[in-house]
């Protein structure tokens with residue numbers, strides 16, 4: 001049986017940017033709110049700390065919080081010395097942290113499907129499942145990247161929104177950046193426009209940080225510049241991540257995605273989402289049924305704790321929006337690129353895949 005420590009060591013030997021890892025009997029994770037100005041690493045043995053870190057976006061990105069479903073249950077099993085009731089309670093806590101990204105809920109359920117027995121026996125079952133999920137997720141990023149890179153042509157400028165990269169996933173490139181990183185590794189000459197992504201600035205802070213690290217040429221723009229660039233023929237593809245895809249192909253992703261998709265359609269630019277078959281939620285028929293998380297409006301009226309509007313200004317912060325399927329040229333998955341009509345292509349995909357993070 002492969003142990004967690006062995007797996008983490010093998011990950012550390014690869015060229016990965018790990019968001020979360022386990023070492024010296026503690027879970028460690030990078031503080032994504034402080035990047036790129038500070039590389040702060042939190043360490044804990046308490047699943048409650050992990051749940052709080054997901055809720056306050058210290059750890060974020062649907063792939064990374066998906067793997068937290070595995071890490072959190074593993075931590076709870078260790079912390080409680082194999083107390084099943086505690087592990088089940090931890091599962092409920094983790095699932096309540098963020099409502100839109102579906103991978104976290106699905107991964108917690110997958111972990112709990114092996115949670116039987118108690119003590120060492122329970123811990124061992126959970127450790128095995130954790131290893132399985134983490135290995136699978138890293139392999140997924142390479143498969144997804146290879147499929148998506150086929151959509152990218154030499155000379156393309158690619159627009160992306162938010163941060164759908166290594167630290168939002170398992171360390172290679174997450175979703176959108178796995179596609180971009182793979183195309184770059186294949187020797188294609190590409191340029192990336194990364195939208196800053198108000199109000200959290202994931203694009204400016206984290207996507208630009210990763211693109212720089214991977215040596216991929218890029219330009220930072222504010223979110224409202226994408227229409228201008230597309231209308232001037234400066235963008236050949238749009239590739240974004242995905243928090244949840246409905247059964248009909250409608251996409252929930254970081255707020256602002258929808259307006260990029262509209263501009264892409266109006267200018268004949270193909271718009272893709274890079275996702276996992278696990279992120280397709282067949283329990284949800286269409287995007288309007290997806291719960292959109294609303295965050296604290298103070299995150300809009302201030303920037304890094306400094307006010308940017310008069311005191312008392314009303315603000316609103318829907319964290320995600322829904323892009324209707326007719327604006328999507330393709331849904332890139334680890335099993336290939338799905339195209340319209342999505343209701344049937346996604347159903348066929350469902351029939352052929354095992355679940356993934």
Ligand code: RI2
Pocket residue numbers: 060061062063064161162163164165168169174175176202240241242243253254255319
């Ligand atoms: P992957 C983010 O949300 C954005 O919606 C972004 O597109 C996505 O997660 C990246 O996750 P948040 O967690 O699609 O920053 O790459 O609110 O998994």
